[in-house]
Amino acid sequence: MTLSGLLLLADSRLPSGGHGHSGGVEALVDRGLLRTEGDLALFLDGRVRTGGRVPAAASAAACARAGVQESHVRAGAGGGSPGPDWGRWDAAVSARLPSAAARAASRAQGSALLRTVGRTWPTPAVDALRALPRVHHPLVLGAAAAAAGGTPLQAAALALHHLVGGACTAAVRLLGLDPIAVAALAAAAGRLAEPVAVEATRIAMLAVIADDPAGLPADGSPLFDVLAQLHHTSEATLFAS
DSSP: OHHHHHHHHHOTTSSSSGGGOOTTHHHHHHTTSOOSHHHHHHHHHHHHHHHSHHHHHHHHHHHHHHHHHHHHHHTTOOOOSHHHHHHHHHHHHHHTOOOHHHHHHHHHHHHHHHHHHHHHSOOHHHHHHHTSSOOOHHHHHHHHHHHTTOOHHHHHHHHHHHHHHHHHHHHHHHHOOOHHHHHHHHHHHHHHHHHHHHHHHHHHHHHHHHTOGGGSOOOOOHHHHHHHHHHHTOSSOSSOO
């Protein structure tokens, strides 16, 4: 099921709520700061380089932890107390999103994806995440990747794929950019994201081995937090974030 499951998770048509979020693109467009394909290319470069490791590492860690939990259950060891344990990792993701609006957007997408994943790939990890009041999107994506038979590196790549894809889709809808040209930009951003996914996975695995979510990367850019807050206070928007 690995290939078909991962392709489904990468498909923008999966009902996961991602189509309703622009990742900061709408806030830039509204202020005239993103108007052309060149502007979008610059945005994607910065987004992947400065903000990509956090969701990628969180997804990779969730994938690894979900795989371990599944192995324990199959071996008859039981699920332990996964609810509070997953809560620590969810809190770590919150700590890496300074903007309240960004945290809300991540949780909204996490809830939307969790509804789909709960029906598509019911596993102990997915059930544990559903038991939390709210959960961030990268953790749900990582658990889903594990349930689909994916690896932590593939989970990290999926997180970056959605980061790039959401911004590109929003730019086409908001600005009417050439979809073929934007697809080329997405491909270039995907190549840039590959080493980011590898590094994020390496860090995530160290954090999982240590059972310490504080080991997840915490880098980012204030620009994206500012954009999230500006968008949240806008009166009329096409996207939720």
